Amino acid sequence: MKGFIIKEFHHIFRDVRTMIIIFGMPVVQILLFGFAITTEIKDAKIAVLDHSKDRATREITNKLVASGYFLLESDLQSYDEIEEYFRKGDINEVVIFESNFENKLKKNEQPSVQIIADASNPNTASLLTNYTIGILSDYQQQISGGKKQGVIAETKMLYNSELKGVFMFVPGVITILLMLVCAMMTSISIAREKELGTMEVLLVSPLKPVQIITGKVVPYVLLSFINAVTILLLGYFVFGVPVRGSLILLLLESILFIVLALSLGIFISTISKTQQVALMISLAGLMLPTILLSGFIFPVENMPVPLQWVSNLMPPRWFIIIIKTIMLKGVGLAYIWKETLILFGMTLIFLGLGIKNFKIRLE
């Protein structure tokens, strides 16, 4: 049994390229997600079409630039230029001041500011507009003597006050990784033994089928565990993603998910004859749905209902909820027992199917 596990490790470590991918991919992904993938608005390029060019409009323009959200790309001379700049993709927003702005302001004639956003990217457009309006409102308050008026909203961000993207991605990448290594690698490596015919050799040996399968999966369990911990550490030390809840509960839930992923991998290997097929099933059936439908990147709530149903069938969906809740919301089993039960049920189903198919093959 021990020798068997060692043999598996040899297989894995000898394939350098696969090793690089298994260990390199999650690290690169976390670093990319953490540093580069952000929707935070900073230095968005805007243009100003100032028909007044007086003190007030200059003050507002300066306030916009000073906010850090905007970068003044150019001063437009005419309305016709707007389209040209948008079409070149040079700017995201134009702020237009009407003529005689300051005079009208002094006479209480309500001068107008027009904001035009390039909404080909709708989310950026609404954020930019919102920030611009916010800055304009500040200015209004400032000139009306600092008096507060109307309903004022105080906003509070729970769990992630700096709105960092990594908070979302650390749980997601861990999930994808456990899925990739446990389910995909296991299914491929078992399928390989089948394809090469070495499975027959193992089956006629005195080892029991359970031992063979255990021997095959143990290395992957260890690898994925090390990997998951690496990501947690990376998240904590590089990006400050905390583990607010119980670490032990987190690890226990991870083990449950690993077992689930392994049974899925074994199940896939029993229904695929070659590595190629195992790979295709894993990629199309596991990876893509995990990335798209699990709520890893894209919120499930915004998807059409049929896709939400499909998403409910995805084990990663529930695991992502579990780790997010434990890590970021810092609460315990009381809040996630339902999701845990679902994972448990799924594990039993796949394990049962896997064993059944395996037995049929033996008969």
Place this chain on the structure above:
Amino acid sequence: MKRENIIEVKDLTKKFGNFTANDKLTFSVRKGEVFGFLGANGAGKTTAIKILCGLSKPTSGDISVVGYDVYTQPEEIKKNIGYMSQKFSLYEDLTTAENFRFFGGIYGLKKAEIKQKTSFYLQQLDMENARDKIIQSVPLGWKQKLAFSIAVMHEPDIVFLDEPTSGVDPITRRQFWDMIYNTAREGITVFLTTHYMDEAEYCERVTILVDGRIEALDTPMALKKQFGGSSMEEVFVKLARKKLTVDG
């Protein structure tokens, strides 16, 4: 009758890092002969044949094939040789006729020529009903004969066959050798590697390769005489054993 040499090899050496796959091979092949490379797996047969075909660069040595230098004129060599690799080399998802058309096409044969050759070989092999069959569904022995026909359809000066008969049944092997002799009779030199000792008997001259070195080179008759064996198999075993005692 003295025939001119079509391949001249002097001190061919190929190293992969510390490992020497071919160690100072020196030999020549005469025009129109059936020349065999005999050796166990890993003796360096495939390495040598790949160098002669221009698929791999030698580490050192002077080598010319069909009068061209392998270092400077590999593309000229390729126009004048045919090759059938150890791995099966037809497209499994094309039909027989499509394989002929493709390989004829990349060797620059005219459309009419390709048509005529395809019919000719299919007729000769008595495989006309396989013309539009996908290669995948054709038995291995047939495939091997087709691959050989395709390797010589552009009438090269020399054809290289890398273990052409491995995994083929005895009857097909017999037929395959008939094809080899026919080809040689047409003036095409045949250079083949094999690890079947009995096949070595069919060659005009045989080179025995042990661990990357040439241990013997002569006609089968002369070799048997020189090493005192009744068959090539005995000769080979003697040579391999001698090697063992030297090493040990």
Place this chain on the structure above:
Amino acid sequence: MRNISYIIQKEFIQLFRNHVMLRIIILMPVIQLFILAYAATFEIKKIRLVVVDQDHSVTSRDLTAHFQGSPFYKAGKHYDSYKIAENDIIHGSADQILIIPAGFEKDLNREGFSQVQVVTDAINGSAASLMSAYSLAIIRDFNERILLQEKNIQFGQPIKIQYSYWYNPRLDYINFMVPGILVLLVTLIGMFLSSMALVREKEIGTIEQINVSPIRKYQFIIGKLLPFWVVALADLAFGLILAKLAFNIPIVGSIGLIFLMAMVYLLVMQGIGLLLSTITNTQQQAMFLSWFILVVLILMSGLFTPIESMPHWAQVLTWFNPIAYFIETMRMIMLKGSGFMDVMKSFLILSTLSIFILSLAIWRYRKVV
């Protein structure tokens, strides 16, 4: 030239005989468009809002109604205590809490202002910033429309602020995504399939048979790449038709320009695919490696998140990312009707990249090992 035609002919026969491949080529645009357009969305609509109304006044109910009237919000539950509302967020059954404190209406009438609190689940940072922006916009709108006009509560509004969204007035996220998805489509075919097709010849050994033939390596490579180039362009046409008919995505600019850009772009991606095939020996390795490279290139391409938001070093990296250029130009041409002069920079850069990468790949591709 005649040699090349034989290779092209062979590639097409193999392509059309391989039913799996054929199905991939035909179904991929359909599946990608339908799944990705709906699943890969950062669109925030129907925010699940929970209201903690401790004021129970007419104005507080008006404010709540104003939220629920917005297309961005979904009618949510009402609670009396914040603790219970927060529980919904922990359970993941709510996204945002609006807290209206007791005395809200009274303050507003007496002081002219009054405060509410909006609490947002910010685990998904980008969604949170949008949700927060929407809530502020609704409250602003409430101030102007309800308080000022209907209730006649007086407060100064020295400047009139108007805003408009060009090219996509209803802020449909799908308009933003579909051009990007079309880029992914041609990328997968151009890079993935063509590198696989090359490595396959290596794996089954037919490449040797080609390498001993007198065919020039550029002839072989052109013959190998051209079929997938054509297939990818055909798929782009198919995808554009689907986008127009099924998703009603505007195609404002010139279709010819879209194809011109795609032609150059595909050369770059095929060059990368070719380069990959020279350093891998099995289809599995090629698949892993191209998958890995694609993920990085796509994430850094601005497909989901704007490039301007990235840190400077990451922006510098996007200068070398062909996907970033093509996504940007596709959006510009399709949504804004940008012309050749507008996208010329991208065109020139993509052309340069294609020449560079293809030469590198052809140079790396060895007939001799």
